[in-house]
Amino acid sequence: MDIAIVGPGAIGSLLIYTLNNAGIVPDVYVRDEGRLRHIRSVGGLRIVIRDEEVNLKANLKLPSDTSKTYDVVLVAVKAYDVEGALKTVSKVLRGDGLVLSFQNGIGPLELMERTFGYNRAGAAVITYGLFRYEYVTFLQGFGEVLIGQRSSNIHEDLHKVIDILSNGGLKVRYVDDIDRYRWYKLLINAGINPITAILQAPNKVIIESPEARELAIKTVNEGLKVVNKLGIELPGNPIEGLLNVAKKTGENYSSMLQDIVNNRETEIDYINGVIVKKGKELGIETPINTLLVSIIKGLVRWRKSLFQQ
Ligand SMILES: NC(=O)c1ccc[n+]([C@@H]2O[C@H](COP(=O)([O-])OP(=O)(O)OC[C@H]3O[C@@H](n4cnc5c(N)ncnc54)[C@H](OP(=O)(O)O)[C@@H]3O)[C@@H](O)[C@H]2O)c1
Structure with a gap:
């Protein structure tokens, strides 16, 4: 082949x-x-x-x-x-x-x-x-x-x-049933990636900072409402998944943080952006994901303008 x-x-x-x-x-x-x-x-x-x-x-x-x-x-x-x-x-x-x-x-x-x-x-x-x-x-x-x-x-x-x-x-x-796993990973990434990118911290910040943890859990829960409405049965509890991954990869820097630091685009549109888009289609409010998408896009644009000068 x-x-x-x-x-x-x-x-x-x-x-x-x-x-x-x-x-x-x-x-x-x-x-x-x-x-x-x-x-x-x-x-x-x-x-x-x-x-x-x-x-x-x-x-x-x-x-x-x-x-x-x-x-x-x-x-x-x-x-x-x-x-x-x-x-x-x-x-x-x-x-x-x-x-x-x-x-x-x-x-x-x-x-x-x-x-x-x-x-x-x-x-x-x-x-x-x-x-x-x-x-x-x-x-x-x-x-x-x-x-x-x-x-x-x-x-x-x-x-x-x-x-x-x-x-x-x-x-x-x-x-x-690949969609169940794609959405499960999306929810975990939605909770870890933008928050670690904004805080410029390794993944363990989600465990060690109560504020970051609460924000990550709220982000995932918003996405979970969308997933439930779509009728997708996840392979596990995404909040447990979020905390397990953040713990297991505690010393790692998320790909979104690396993208921001290296003045690259991020995958926000394909992660939190999807929660926002699907939420709109289904009549589910997603204010936290909407805010995270805006902050990440703002960060990318700002850093690009600095870098290009
Ligand atoms: N890294 C991980 O641990 C991991 C784990 C799970 C999933 N993923 C996912 O896997 C995907 C790939 O991530 P990655 O970490 O492998 O990214 P990466 O290290 O940045 O690799 C992407 C590569 O693709 C090249 N590329 C871009 N457009 C191309 C084109 N048109 N033709 C040929 N090459 C092209 C890039 O070139 P340039 O260097 O020139 O841009 C870069 O070398 C992402 O969606 C990521 O979320 C990554």
Whole structure:
């Protein structure tokens, strides 16, 4: 089976590492020529797992290189970059091929379903924790990867991909109700990400600061009202999930905080923004999530204006 990855970042590196372990050197699409040169100039992509640094084997490719097509494309870019990444996927995914979304939040899978068809798009929910500095990725916490499709007509390659990733050592399993897990993770991210980003604090602030904890719980509870109205049965209690994740990843800095500090866009629209949007559609008020979205967007805009001066 021919597999390609779009995005040589943290998740992309974990996928390359896994495929290398399964005896596969994948083709990996990078954003542009400048990035390609940069990766080569620093000696390629690397991952650090349990203090051991591993050089990753990948054929780096530019979006303009459409000489080969693939059965499966794994999309490992941030949610706000998915639209751009899908331009590459459209050119290199075979007519009946499968595309998998590795993003947090709600939106990227839906876009892939609209672009390629319901039964040709699937999603992975990842609870591994990774941190990236330039092109070195550090595995901070082991977790698992749940993969599934919303279509009842499962793509014939889905289980093959899961088997390959599993052979490569990833803790991965198929779930037939991926939406429950996507929303469960969304609620936990909604409670941790914006609050740690605003407070500029590691995840343990949600446990150690009573004010932060109360705000995070209220944020999740607002989202829970939306989830209940949507009729989605979560795989666990999201408040317990929130506190467990904040405790377990206490020393980590959330991806949203890292995005803010590095003057990048954030995934707020795909996390708290989704709670706000769905809340509006369903007639549920979401004042706390609305406020958090505004603060994060304001922070991004402000830091961008400082950075661009
Ligand atoms: N990191 C984690 O622990 C973790 C855990 C669970 C879920 N996730 C989710 O996984 C997704 C990916 O996160 P990440 O941490 O891997 O992000 P990341 O480290 O920033 O990696 C994304 C990579 O995609 C590249 N990219 C962007 N647009 C592209 C395009 N059109 N073509 C090719 N490459 C492109 C980026 O390039 P540039 O560097 O040039 O921007 C970057 O190298 C996010 O939705 C995140 O929420 C992450």
